[in-house]
Amino acid sequence: MRRLNADQRHKIGMTLNGRPVEGYAVPRLLLSDFLRHELAATGTHVGCEHGVCGACTVRIDGMMARSCLTLAVQVDGAVIDTVEGLAPDAERLSVLQSAFRKHHALQCGFCTAGILMSLDTLLRDTPDADEHQIRDVLSGHLCRCTGYHTILNAAIEAAATLKKDIQDA
Amino acid sequence: MKPAPFDYVRCDSLEEAAEVIAQHGDAVRVLAGGQSLMPMLNMRLSRPSVLADIMQAGDARQITADKATLRIGAGVRQTALSAYPDLCKINPLLARALPWVGHTQTRARGTVCGSVAHADPSAEIPLTLAALDGTVILRRGGKRRRVTASDFFLGMMLTDKADDEIIEAVEFPILSEGTGVGFCEVGRRKGDFAIVACAALVSPDRVRLAVGGVNDTPVIRDWDAFDPAEESDALNALAWSLDAREDLHASARYRRDLVRSLGAKALQEARTCAA
Ligand code: FES
Ligand code: FES
Numbered sequence: 556m557r558r559l560n561a562d563q564r565h566k567i568g569m570t571l572n573g574r575p576v577e578g579y580a581v582p583r584l585l586l587s588d589f590l591r592h593e594l595a596a597t598g599t600h601v602g603c604e605h606g607v608c609g610a611c612t613v614r615i616d617g618m619m620a621r622s623c624l625t626l627a628v629q630v631d632g633a634v635i636d637t638v639e640g641l642a643p644d645a646e647r648l649s650v651l652q653s654a655f656r657k658h659h660a661l662q663c664g665f666c667t668a669g670i671l672m673s674l675d676t677l678l679r680d681t682p683d684a685d686e687h688q689i690r691d692v693l694s695g696h697l698c699r700c701t702g703y704h705t706i707l708n709a710a711i712e713a714a715a716t717l718k719k720d721i722q723d724a
Numbered sequence: 725m726k727p728a729p730f731d732y733v734r735c736d737s738l739e740e741a742a743e744v745i746a747q748h749g750d751a752v753r754v755l756a757g758g759q760s761l762m763p764m765l766n767m768r769l770s771r772p773s774v775l776a777d778i779m780q781a782g783d784a785r786q787i788t789a790d791k792a793t794l795r796i797g798a799g800v801r802q803t804a805l806s807a808y809p810d811l812c813k814i815n816p817l818l819a820r821a822l823p824w825v826g827h828t829q830t831r832a833r834g835t836v837c838g839s840v841a842h843a844d845p846s847a848e849i850p851l852t853l854a855a856l857d858g859t860v861i862l863r864r865g866g867k868r869r870r871v872t873a874s875d876f877f878l879g880m881m882l883t884d885k886a887d888d889e890i891i892e893a894v895e896f897p898i899l900s901e902g903t904g905v906g907f908c909e910v911g912r913r914k915g916d917f918a919i920v921a922c923a924a925l926v927s928p929d930r931v932r933l934a935v936g937g938v939n940d941t942p943v944i945r946d947w948d949a950f951d952p953a954e955e956s957d958a959l960n961a962l963a964w965s966l967d968a969r970e971d972l973h974a975s976a977r978y979r980r981d982l983v984r985s986l987g988a989k990a991l992q993e994a995r996t997c998a999a
Contacts, residue, residue, distance in 0.1 A: 556733060556734065556735055556736060556740045556744075557733070557734045558731060558732070558733045558734075559731065559732040559733075559734075560731055561729040561730055561731045561732075561773070562729060581729070582729070582730055582731065582732035582775070583726055583727045583728070583729050583730060583765075584726070585726065585766075588726070604725040604766050605725070605762075605763035605766050605767060606759060606762065606763050606830065609827075609829060612829055615832075615833070618803070618832035618833070619828060619829045619832055620829060620832050620833050621759075621829055621830065621833075623762075623766070624758050624759055624762040624763065624766075624830075624833070625758060625762070625833070626732065626755075626758070626762075626775075628732050628734075629755075629758070629777060629779070673828070673829060677828075691823075691828065691914065692827075692828050692829075694827055694913060694914040694915045695826075695827030695828055695829040695830070695915060
């Protein structure tokens, strides 16, 4: 049993986008706020803060999850991936990101970080994901701008590219 | 938004969680996957002074199945249950209902028992537990008691669990050979809570329909002899017997309509599956 006092800041360590990081959190600090305010990783956005919109979606130990419904203290020692880790390097976008750009799958971009994390996880776990599976995962997100079709088209194209890459390899 | 302050206790076993609860009583809330509790904390609808996190408790992670029951521990995530080998054979109704529970993103963390504890009137897992005459195992300190689903769900987000008890596990009975199952629901968007959800069980000597989203708790209706020619009358009578109300999501009339149409669809699915 480990008890963390409400009014003290506790040291939290995690692997963020492949690198070990550390910060301090009171027990009530949400993972979304820990990432943004403590680690200055502001790529993850915060919309509704009660699990409805999906803007805050990150990967926790390989699974897509709402960072606004997770406490920082709960994920002490976990592996977290955020949108900052998607591009292979500073000059290049990932296949999925490029498809988003090509298909205009974002306008204001507020929802985009979360949607990219969900779709990236889907395509990583299920490289042959079909439209039905993509739609199913997208249902966990709200986008106020695009009407979703461009997002769907981008994801379908990214899935086809990734599948071809695997077949060619 | 941020929750009101609380002490956080990471429990290594359910026994430790039970100890924390014994010590602090109703000031404690048990934190499992957090997909129901965290929104309540963020909106300050719940303000516990201690949170007992059970997700590191090894003894809470088990799923066990024998000939009679499927037992799911307090720390079993919904995704873990979906991935349980042969779930569609062991418990086909649960296998059909799970994809409707929240979204991939929430199922990855949300637990089966957490949804039962939250007892939302439209939630699919409580509906399935009630439809199958399942049991909730509650623990206070070292003492346990078993409560059937029909006695457990008392009202909207209200259950028979006392503040100093913790859900240790839930048990779903295994269906007898030859029972067909069906599950349908309608919501505003896939993954949202259902406006109406129906679970059907059809065996040679019994027909059962369980309806969620209308009354404050799941409603069960059984027929011994079910004459298919009178199905629409039976469903109509069922729809009118429920306490359908108007809210932001749907009118009472639309809810009754859904009971009729989804009820028929679920029964048809169950008959096809039994055949
Ligand atoms: S901010 Fe987390 S789901 Fe909306
Ligand atoms: S691009 Fe504006 S909310 Fe999705």
